[in-house]
Amino acid sequence: MNTQTLTGIGAAAPAVAMLGMFACIAGGIYLIATKRDRKKGVLLLVMSLVLLGNVLVWML
Numbered sequence: 001m002n003t004q005t006l007t008g009i010g011a012a013a014p015a016v017a018m019l020g021m022f023a024c025i026a027g028g029i030y031l032i033a034t035k036r037d038r039k040k041g042v043l044l045l046v047m048s049l050v051l052l053g054n055v056l057v058w059m060l
Contacts, residue, residue, distance in 0.1 A: 021051040021055075028041045
């Protein structure tokens with residue numbers, strides 16, 4: 001197993017994913033709260049959980 005620290009773009013990927021996660025949460029809540037498109041809002045919230053899971057896997 002390679003125990004090197006993340007370098008270059010690999011070091012920025014978790015941060016970018018977390019920003020995307022927060023954007024998906026905000027967009028999902030907005031879509032659900034304004035009753036525009038509940039299905040897409042829920043999908044955005046699910047996608048934010050997937051992004052969080054990916055970041056947790058990268059960090060372990």
